[in-house]
Amino acid sequence: MDDSGLGAAGVQLLTPQGERVEHPDFPLALANDEYRGLLRDMTLVRRLDVEATALQRQGELGLWASCLGQEAAQVGSAHAMAASDYAFPTYREHGVAWVRGVPPLEMLAMLRGVTNGGWDPNRYRCAPSTIVIGNQVLHGVGYAMGIQLDGSLDAAIAYFGDGATAQGDVNEAFVFAAVFNAPVVFLCQNNQWAISQPTNRQTRTPLFERAAGFGFPGVRVDGNDVLAVVAVTRYAIQRARAGEGPTLIEAYTYRMAAHTTSDDPTRYREAAELDAWRQRDPIERLRIHLTSQGIVDDDFLEGLEREANDLGEFIRAGVRAMPDPKPGAMFDHVYAERHPDIDAQRDELDAYLASFVEEGVR
Amino acid sequence: MDDSGLGAAGVQLLTPQGERVEHPDFPLALANDEYRGLLRDMTLVRRLDVEATALQRQGELGLWASCLGQEAAQVGSAHAMAASDYAFPTYREHGVAWVRGVPPLEMLAMLRGVTNGGWDPNRYRCAPSTIVIGNQVLHGVGYAMGIQLDGSLDAAIAYFGDGATAQGDVNEAFVFAAVFNAPVVFLCQNNQWAISQPTNRQTRTPLFERAAGFGFPGVRVDGNDVLAVVAVTRYAIQRARAGEGPTLIEAYTYRMAAHTTSDDPTRYREAAELDAWRQRDPIERLRIHLTSQGIVDDDFLEGLEREANDLGEFIRAGVRAMPDPKPGAMFDHVYAERHPDIDAQRDELDAYLASFVEEGVR
Amino acid sequence: MRSAMNSMPILRASSRKASADMTGIDGNDPQQMTMAQALNLGLRRALERDSKTVLFGEDIGRLGGVFRVTDGLQKDFGEHRVIDAPLAESGIVGAAVGLAMRGYRPVLEMQFDGFVYPAFDQIVSQVAKLRRRTEGAIGMPITIRIPYGGGIGAVEHHSESPEAYFAHTPGLRVLSPSDPQAAFVTIQQAIASDDPVIYLEPKRRYWDKGSVDVCVDPLDLAVTPDPWRARILRAGSDVTVVCYGPMVRTCLEASRANSEVSIEVIDLQSLSPVDYDTIEASVERTARLVVVHEASRNAGLGAEIAARISERCFTVLEAPVMRVTGYDVPYPPNRLEELFLPDLDRVLDGVDRVMSY
Amino acid sequence: MRSAMNSMPILRASSRKASADMTGIDGNDPQQMTMAQALNLGLRRALERDSKTVLFGEDIGRLGGVFRVTDGLQKDFGEHRVIDAPLAESGIVGAAVGLAMRGYRPVLEMQFDGFVYPAFDQIVSQVAKLRRRTEGAIGMPITIRIPYGGGIGAVEHHSESPEAYFAHTPGLRVLSPSDPQAAFVTIQQAIASDDPVIYLEPKRRYWDKGSVDVCVDPLDLAVTPDPWRARILRAGSDVTVVCYGPMVRTCLEASRANSEVSIEVIDLQSLSPVDYDTIEASVERTARLVVVHEASRNAGLGAEIAARISERCFTVLEAPVMRVTGYDVPYPPNRLEELFLPDLDRVLDGVDRVMSY
Ligand SMILES: Cc1ncc(C[n+]2csc(CCOP(=O)(O)OP(=O)(O)O)c2C)c(N)n1
Ligand SMILES: Cc1ncc(C[n+]2csc(CCOP(=O)(O)OP(=O)(O)O)c2C)c(N)n1
Ligand SMILES: [Mg+2]
Ligand SMILES: [Mg+2]
DSSP states (O other): OOTTSOOTTSBOSBOTTSOBOOOTTOOOOOOHHHHHHHHHHHHHHHHHHHHHHHHHHTTSSSOOOOOTTOHHHHHHHHHTSOTTSEEEOOSSOHHHHHHHTOOHHHHHHHHHTSOSOOSOHHHHTBOOOOOSTTHHHHHHHHHHHHHHHHTOOOOEEEEEETGGGGSHHHHHHHHHHHHHTOOEEEEEEEOSEETTEEGGGTOSSOGGGGTGGGTSOEEEEETTOHHHHHHHHHHHHHHHHTTOOOEEEEEEOOOOSOSSTTOOGGGTSOHHHHHHHHTTOHHHHHHHHHHHTTSSOHHHHHHHHHHHHHHHHHHHHHHHHOOOOOGGGGGTTSOSSOOHHHHHHHHHHHHHHHHHHHHTOO | OOTTSOOTTSBOSBOTTSOBOOOTTOOOOOOHHHHHHHHHHHHHHHHHHHHHHHHHHTTSSSOOOOOTTOHHHHHHHHHTSOTTSEEEOOSSOHHHHHHHTOOHHHHHHHHHTSOSOOSOHHHHTBOOOOOSTTHHHHHHHHHHHHHHHHTOOOOEEEEEETGGGGSHHHHHHHHHHHHHTOOEEEEEEEOSEETTEEGGGTOSSOGGGGTGGGTSOEEEEETTOHHHHHHHHHHHHHHHHTTOOOEEEEEEOOOOSOSSTTOOGGGTSOHHHHHHHHTTOHHHHHHHHHHHTTSSOHHHHHHHHHHHHHHHHHHHHHHHHOOOOOGGGGGTTSOSSOOHHHHHHHHHHHHHHHHHHHHTOO | OOSSOOSSOOOOHHHHHHHHHHHTOOTTSOEEEEHHHHHHHHHHHHHHHOTTEEEEETTOSTTOOTTOTTTTHHHHHOTTTEEEOOSOHHHHHHHHHHHHHTTOEEEEEOSSGGGSGGGHHIIIIIITTHHHHTTTSSOOOOEEEEEEOOOSOOOTTSSOOOHHHHHTSTTOEEEOOOSHHHHHHHHHHHHHOSSOEEEEEEGGGTTOEEEEOTTOOTTOTTTSOOTTSOEEEEOOSSEEEEEOTTHHHHHHHHHHHOSSSOEEEEEOOEEESOOHHHHHHHHHHHOOEEEEEEEESTTSHHHHHHHHHHHHTTTTOSSOOEEEEEOSSSOOOGGGHHHHSOOHHHHHHHHHHHHTO | OOSSOOSSOOOOHHHHHHHHHHHOOOTTSOEEEEHHHHHHHHHHHHHHHOTTEEEEETTOSTTOOTTOTTTTHHHHHOTTTEEEOOSOHHHHHHHHHHHHHTTOEEEEEOSSGGGSGGGHHIIIIIITTHHHHTTTSSOOOOEEEEEEOOOSOOOTTSSOOOHHHHHTSTTOEEEOOOSHHHHHHHHHHHHHOSSOEEEEEEGGGTTOEEEEOTTOOTTOTTTSOOTTSOEEEEOOSSEEEEEOTTHHHHHHHHHHHOSSSOEEEEEOOEEESOOHHHHHHHHHHHOOEEEEEEEESTTSHHHHHHHHHHHHTTTTOSSOOEEEEEOSSSOOOGGGHHHHSOOHHHHHHHHHHHHTO
């Protein structure tokens, strides 16, 4: 039926056509509010993504890495987390940051170029975007080791892409997690591409199969099926809490947009592929299902549309109003403690800038 | 029967008691000369190892990393190679270097401290010892990619330990080999220890199982059974030549000596473990078998003993006579082409040393 | 340079045509082209010259690299010469070591400066040391291309200047071109070198155009400048400004903007080894030296130049060597990068400081 | 120093006894002990002081590390405080980042200098940058212990001096003790620091004995020297010799061996930041400076010191700053290491050169 390549192993609870199907290992029953919450979050994340892409085109953002098409994988997995769990995202997990409660403008600040971070990670229990491929996966494992040392029931969830699976760091993360039985969920979004490289340049077997050889289970899930993603991530988090160690989830999905706004995917992939994946849209699929079940109605959808419009407006205005950092900001927080070179160079920059003010130039 | 932990998956053709058993997937029939060659090489490698250990104690070598107990894994796998194949050893593969034809004094030169290499790798098609754990495994894969680009039928064989399987480089090597279908054999000697760490600090599943998740077969072999090692390595090399890509071999063995002569294993492991593994000695096992089959007799064994004694004497005399490198040698071959800093510093050292000669001091 | 080198570049008709398409080359006259195009053409020539030269890196094939420096090369030379790598830099460099042992001459691309660090171990422990370790038996004729430096408004890890790490590593050479002609020539020289070369491409100058003599044979040092020598790009008598890569244009502009001080501008080109003879000869005349680079100051390349020239020109210097550099902070978010990067004003400020010392 | 620090070290009776066993401590008088023992005791104190301090590294548990610096600590503090790591340095440092995010204070051991490079990416891209990236929200109170330097007759990769790589990386601090007392004090200060500290242990001095005041509270800067300040270990008037780590003993011996020249010996202790005020004040008096380190010269830490002091003491210096260092070659096989490493004679040769300039 589903020719996406998901395969028989891929857990699916909602077909691309929006039909609810059962899976023996992954039952799921949500309250209606939870269903609506998923639809709402995915819809708003998509709007955020669209707005950010537009703002980049207008020169208001330096860059944007779109999560278009991956909303279910991100929103679904983040919904499975408790507030006290901790997420370790890449640069593309806007849907995760959103569900963690990171305010949209804080998400956009890095891409605006006013900071290399944007939010207080501990406040939202969501680490900063990590750009160096694979690095954050080890952070997630180390964090999970800390959870374990604390004797806590929290879990960590580390996000990464199909491309990242080739990196040493990600595989070392598998080793450490297995050896220490760390309460971590590895959430790999296989969006079929690492910039211009298809997944078969990174692996010759389905990625979820990687886990077994490291000694923990791997599960493939339809990453465009938010219900399946919730169910499978819950299972993995449950394992973590129960002291059963790590789980690898391969969320099989598709990067609908360019790699980033700097990228031109027409150079390396066919439009037909994109068209096929459009038929598997994660939001549309849930909307059909919830409508058919009467869980959402036109009122709800219109309200959601208004909310999305408001969000768009808020983002547009907020990004444009975002102030540039003060020149001296680059010297702040390089060190926790006093540092003579930092102090001297801060003074050097101040004096240099002051010389223009005196001359009235800059 | 075999309580080594080898397990049912472990290929064995010769029991610890020296009984020949058959394995459906790995038939083996060698000419009598080949059998004798295996016994001879293992015996001489052990003698080399014992002499080197003694020379280190006498201060003639800076360090020695013994291969005691691993002779079958090393000699057997190297015997499966053709002359035109290329080996990528760690610092412990004296048995491999031996079979590749590296002269014993060239093997010992690095440990004597007169060079960081010791032999011409291309002459013996055996790369220099690699000390940084895991690095050489990628070299083996790259070399194999070159074989492939050449359209040649050669194979590369990369050696590493159980500890090395935790390193990013080794896992990246698995990724690259799988993606490029490179003609490489990964030969992991699981000698149960990485210095003081047992294998369960590096993995929680048997190491040969790691391969499947990367998309190529993994085989565990009794690493103290030289016949099984020959058979399994032949199979893996055959796969490489046939364009079937990489294979991981886990040679299950034991490090009978300390990690190196600097190490004190009594701090971290039980004598009983060592005793148990002594019952599985790789040389004794083959000797019993070949004697029982009439393939070797007392004459042969006495001749071999004489040969080993001669080798020992040759090594002792040769190591003691090994000249120190010339002072300027450290500037040789840093670059292929002229380099002003090298030239200047070579002159600087020469002038400095000459100043002592003038003063008659040094 | 490699000793036994095909002196006649073997140009296939098809690829010559392809070159023309890419660069707009028409005949053999000097051509206007960007640095990215000049590098592309240099890589093409290298691929033509030696069938053992292979390109290996992330997204270098169909995409032509994120900066299009390898544009069209996979199409023309095939997937076995221009090889898309899995996403793992240690793997790329480690595999290149093996390729070099098999007789290949790998030219690697690190996608950005900030992504070379996963390969640092292979570079420092293997690439830099294998020739010495094997007493010359194994060469490492590997070129590692790295787009480096800031000024393009990028996110973190895309604007680093890692040259000091490599300059401090014996066994490596480090080159950085500053204009299209130098790029065209030195990329070919780097690839032909039997030593490993870290080839740092000043990414914000990729789009700068310049005239390139495409007929020059870069491997014939009788007609082509030695890549390991610095170049005096502007003669001057009051102060010497030493720079390289992205800062060369900045320093040239600065030298022209100040009509009161006669500024000599030296483009190092080779960052390891540095051609101190040329700098010393210049400072013997000017008695003043400013060193400019984007990288952080502390233990940066400017320190070495200051130390050496302070020693070699001790009695001549009228003022201490001044360094105009990035600050000792992680590269800032891009809204602040103009303040981090030395610009014309900061270079002139440095000049003022040595002149008024 | 960390602001909210338990002022009273919590000493468990059992562990105090264990300390005594290991170090032969008897009472509170200054004790003779080796640097390895002093570090061991310092680590013990740190583990006692703060339950969030954890040790993580290869073979540090039962084995006590290949140099026995962590000897007995796993036994006394348990496997959850002294954790044996899988054999992967990037993994160790990457996991430590996560542990730090969870509120831990990881103290890592790299088994040898040559094995830190696989972790270079995590150190440079994450450990050094995370505090700045998150504008102070996330700290990286990580100490990375690295036995470094040569002189022990080891095989390749076991004698490297990587300090310049780290000094050139903003966001890191670099410390190196030169004697048991400094080791005892600064290892605790490094661990207590909220900044990441690369802690370079001069491995060939591990067995040197010295007197250690075990009662000193290293976190009370009213009574303990500031770890970031250099120490004048021998006063002199003719020439200043700056050194650190393993070279301190060498330079002290040299200063005593030459009775004609009055040599002031400064132990940097902190390699990043360097305490230039102390060096400057000394050179203002001596007018001559020799910098000594084992690491290769080119773009080494000596270059930065030469550059800064050449600038700060321009009018005072009677001779150029001389550097006595390792050569710009890969660390040689051990039969040549004596020639590579600065020794008493080479230090005095450097002194002669500045004196006779
Ligand atoms: C270590 C490193 N190498 C290269 C890059 C450049 N780069 C950025 S994203 C990317 C592809 C990542 O692919 P994947 O892991 O599948 O994640 P996706 O972008 O598809 O979400 C690359 C190569 C990087 N950021 N880090
Ligand atoms: C990158 C790196 N880290 C640490 C070391 C120090 N070291 C040398 S051998 C060794 C253990 C290796 O264990 P294993 O891979 O099982 O090989 P074995 O020594 O048992 O043959 C370690 C940790 C090293 N050489 N390289
Ligand atoms: Mg992807
Ligand atoms: Mg082992």
